[in-house]
Amino acid sequence: MKKWNTDTALLKFKKINSQEYDKYLSESDTRSKLIDYILIECLGWDETNIIREERCIDSGLYLDYKLSTNMPIIIIEAKKNSACFNLPDSSNQREYKVGGVLSKCKFLIRAMEQARNYSISKGILFTVVTNGNEYVFFRSHNQQGIEWVDHNVVIFRSHEDIEENFDLFCKLLSKTSAENGTIQKTLGISGSSSDEDLTYKILDTKYLNRPRRKDRNSLFPVIGDIIHRVFQDLASQEATPDILEHCYVDSPKKPDKKSPYTDIKTNELSVNKNNAGEFQQRILSTLKTGKTNHKEVILLIGSVGVGKSTFIQRFRKVLAKKEIDNDGIWIYFNFKNYSDTGITLDSFISSQIEKILINEYSYLGLDEWKFLKQVYHNEYEKLKRGPLAPLHDINPQKFELSFGEKVDEWSSEKREEHFTKILSTASKRLKKTIFLVFDNADQLNTETQNSIFLAAQKLTEEINCYALLAMREESYWKNRDCGPLNAFHTTAYNVQPASLHQVLSKRFNYTKSLIRTNEYELNSKINITKEELEKVFSRIIKTLLGSDQTYINFIESTAARDMRRALDTVAYFMISGHTNIDAILRDERKEQPDGFIIPFHEFLNSIILRDNEVYSESDCDTLNLFNTMGNSDISNCNIVAVLGNILYSKNSKSDIGIGYVLIEDIIRDCHSVGILPDTTTSILVNLNSRRLIETETTIKNEIKSSSYVRATISGNYYIEKLSKMIGYLSLIVYQTPICRAKTFKKLNRLKTEIDSFCLNDYGSRLNRVIKKMEMTEVFIDYLYSEFQRSSFINETNKFSKESINLVKDMKSQFIIERENIIKRAKNLFCNNYSK
Structure with a gap:
């Protein structure tokens, strides 16, 4: 053409x-x-x-x-x-x-x-x-x-x-x-x-970050080290056996019904305090019998953040530590940063094997000449009887030197084959069972995942060993009947997610036990006893894990079922300068029978603001749903519209799975209401990086290699719950671009009034709360007018009703919530003021 x-x-x-x-x-x-x-x-x-x-x-x-x-x-x-x-x-x-x-x-x-x-x-x-x-x-x-x-x-x-x-x-x-x-x-x-009429402006808050960020709470010097130790990622190789033993949650008795891949036919991984059930029996039986020629690829299947890596660490360091130390060689490949290494897959695998053998198994002497001669025994005999026979007959010592040079050459030029031979020989000669563990490979693109699986299968065959491969449910679901998985026999175990309530209970109980058993010396400058500190944690537990499910729903939903993110959220809550630990301590010393429960809006402040005086989207894990994206199509409604288009199909089935929508369909639908393709694509990238949506490839950092996306539990929570909360709206207003001059001036005036109040005076604190409610109401009215002018709210056959009615519902909820907040503030501040 x-x-x-x-x-x-x-x-x-x-x-x-x-x-x-x-x-x-x-x-x-x-x-x-x-x-x-x-x-x-x-x-x-x-x-x-x-x-x-x-x-x-x-x-x-x-x-x-x-x-x-x-x-x-x-x-x-x-x-x-x-x-x-x-x-x-x-x-x-x-x-x-x-x-x-x-x-x-x-x-x-x-x-x-x-x-x-x-x-x-x-x-x-x-x-x-x-x-x-x-x-x-x-x-x-x-x-x-x-x-x-x-x-x-x-x-x-x-x-x-x-x-x-x-x-x-x-x-x-x-x-x-x-x-x-x-x-x-x-x-x-x-x-x-x-252009001048539609200039978007953001409230000036630079002066609030003077000249540093907000101090963390007064107990941070005491609890900071405890939080770092207890709320660390158990999947990390640095996780100690002690924390793996005390904080690991046993497998739930009932399977996860929330998973869209419930039709997967796998073995349930049943883990308790002492063992890992059938999985552990399978492994230990080989170790005990000394069968070093057993070759098998075992898959650990589970969604993102479910605990596949954590289980691997616990199995190695706690459950089977003694047996693997005595009779095995454990080679752990972490592909988390593989894409940034810039080397080929074969080179990455070889370098990891070499590193582990040097750092963890040097005592076996696998790099000594005596062992290397066994590794290359066939080559040694072939040269001895063949090309180098004259040299061997005349001068055996020179033959040894010449062969040593050959081995050095082979180890440099054929590194993968060299280390495969070393592990194979170690298995046969030393009676060691080899375990090759491939972790976090499912965070890479599909092509690389397939290459890693094929490499695992190849090494298993050549070494006669176990290969343990962690894989996400969706990857297994897509490849079990086609692709690499279809070509080989594998055994799959499904890792079931623990509830967040169970995980936090374990962590908090371990924290209290560390305090009780004098694991930590209190900072002498902080006026608090161990008994008081333990009671402070009891109050925090009562807040987060009590009858009010709002707190744990927020943590679980915004983490998009990723336990690592959930734990980070809780850790930030406890160390943030916005968390009023002093109030908990004062209340405890008064021996109040009901106990101080941290209000949810203060909890949101701690999570969203972290160490900042005001909200900053780039510095926290919370998305501003009303931020502007686009150029000629710029609007405060664009992100909601794109997410609403995806949520419209959240219960629909596709060839990929439940809720998945073609990216090209999303771009088309959003273009039909005035959102340009480039803008929609940018929003999809942003939503994916924040885990409000996920692609069929489950790659967090880009969508170019993907064709489908679907909303996560986090995306649904933002639209249905978080976006209507006063606590959320009162924070994001400070960084939401406003295009209406009258609205901007009004917000700026209210901000100035709020900043002028003295926080040491109870009357001023009450007025500050009232003014914040007024400021939030102005912001909601602005959003309402913007949404009423937006085209997407008329397209009920393309966008979810929750997104279309979002601001209407927001206004209704605000009226109820504002009344309750001001009522509580009056009771609190007026009572204190009268005293």
């Missing part, structure tokens, strides 16, 4: 003026003789891109043209050639407002409104009205709340005008322009004059 270019297009367009056309062409002739020629011959559109006379269900009428690339993008309304638009005479002005002088062109405005209705009905943004000679371009709707009368209109008065400005005409209507996004940049919403 000949490549389209503007020079050739212009030559073809000039032919129009050389032809004789009846001045009074009918509407159908205008389309067939003029517009069809321009679109196909001049502007590069194919017949497959053009749909004519499509019926609009809303009106029952028929639109003239719908142009599509990978999605519908332009609507054209054609009028008869004799229809006069009465465009303004000025030859110097090309851009107008709908409500300006164009409003006097009554026939044109009616045609534009008709075309606009078609476009809105079809969810298409770019619209053209033409009589074959005159062309009028405009957008049918926008995300910025700009009134229709303020929309920008670009006009061409004649074919001669188009010829003289052909490059601009192509940017507005050519297929290439539609495909590469040029049309979006060329056809603005309301022209350059509107």
Whole structure:
């Protein structure tokens, strides 16, 4: 196919003026003789891109043209050639407002409104009205709340005008322009004059981070070390046997019903305090019998953060430590950072084997000459009887030196084969069972995962050993009947997730035991006893694990079922300067019978703000759902719209699994309501990195290699719960771009008033709470107006009802929650003030 270019297009367009056309062409002739020629011959559109006379269900009428690339993008309304638009005479002005002088062109405005209705009905943004000679371009709707009368209109008065400005005409209507996004940049919403009106501003809070970040709470010097030890990642190789023994949660008795892969037929991994059930019996039976020729690939299946790596560490360091130390060689490959190493897979595996053999098994003498001669025994005998026989017969010592040089050469040039031989020989000669453990491989792309699995299978065959491979459920589900898994026999064990409540209970109990058994000396500068410190932790446990499930629901949901993230959240809560540990301690010393429970809004402050005075999205794990993304399509609603489009299909089944949606479908649907493909893609990348969505490849840092995404439990929680909480809204308002000048001034004034209150005075603290509620209400009203102007809330067949009704529900919930917050504040501060 000949490549389209503007020079050739212009030559073809000039032919129009050389032809004789009846001045009074009918509407159908205008389309067939003029517009069809321009679109196909001049502007590069194919017949497959053009749909004519499509019926609009809303009106029952028929639109003239719908142009599509990978999605519908332009609507054209054609009028008869004799229809006069009465465009303004000025030859110097090309851009107008709908409500300006164009409003006097009554026939044109009616045609534009008709075309606009078609476009809105079809969810298409770019619209053209033409009589074959005159062309009028405009957008049918926008995300910025700009009134229709303020929309920008670009006009061409004649074919001669188009010829003289052909490059601009192509940017507005050519297929290439539609495909590469040029049309979006060329056809603005309301022209350059509107840029000032739509400037997004963020409240100035730099002075609040003076000149450092917020201090951590007063007990941090005491509890910081404990938190670091107890709430560390058990999957880390640095995790000690002591913490693995005390903090590991036994396998649940019932399988996880939340998993979308419940149809997987695997062996349940049953782990308790003393053993790992059938899995452990399988391994230890080989170690006890001394069978070193057993070869098997064992898969550990489980979702992200479920504890596959933790189980591997506990099995090695606690459950089977004695047996593996005595009779095994444990080679652990951590592929977490493999993609950053810049070396081949074979080289990575070889280097890891070498490192472990040197650091952990040097006592076996596997690099000594005596052992290496056994490793290369066949080669030794072959050279002894063959090419180097004369040297061996004359001077055996020189033969040994020559063979040593050969071994050194082989170990350098054929490293993978060299270490395979070493492990194989160690298995046979030393009666050691070899365990090759491949962990975190499922965080890589599908192609690399398959290569790692094939490498594991190959090494298992060559060494006669065990290979233990951790794999996510989705990877196993996709590959069990095809791909590498289908070619080999494997045994799979399903690692069931422990509940967050169980995990936290274990950690907190271990913390209290460390305090009781004098594992830690208290800082002499901190006025607190061990008994008081233990009671402080009891109060924290009562807050997080008590009858109010709001706290644990937040932790579990925002972590997207990743236990590591959940533990990090709890750790930040306990060390944050926003956590009022002093209040807990004071209450404990008063021996209050009910006990102080940390209010949920204070809990949110600690988690979201961490060590900052104000919210900063880049410094925490909490997403601002109303942040702006995009350029000409910039809006506070875009992130909600994209997430809402994904959530619309959360219960639908696809070939990939439940809730998965094609990325190209998301881009198309969002484009239909004015969100450009680049903006949608950027939002998807952001949501994926924050784990509000996940791809079918489960790669967190990019979506390029993926075709599908689905919302996680975190994405659902943001829309249904978190986004409506006053505690969340009152924090993110400080970093949400605001485009309405009046709203921004009002928010800025309230912020100044809030900052002026003295926190040492109970009356001022109460007024501060009241003003914060007022500020949050202004913010909600602003969001409400923005959402009402957004196109996506009218598309009930593309976006979830929770996203469409989000701000309405937010307003209703605010009224109830505000009343309760102010009531509690009055009871607290007024009572204290009266005392």
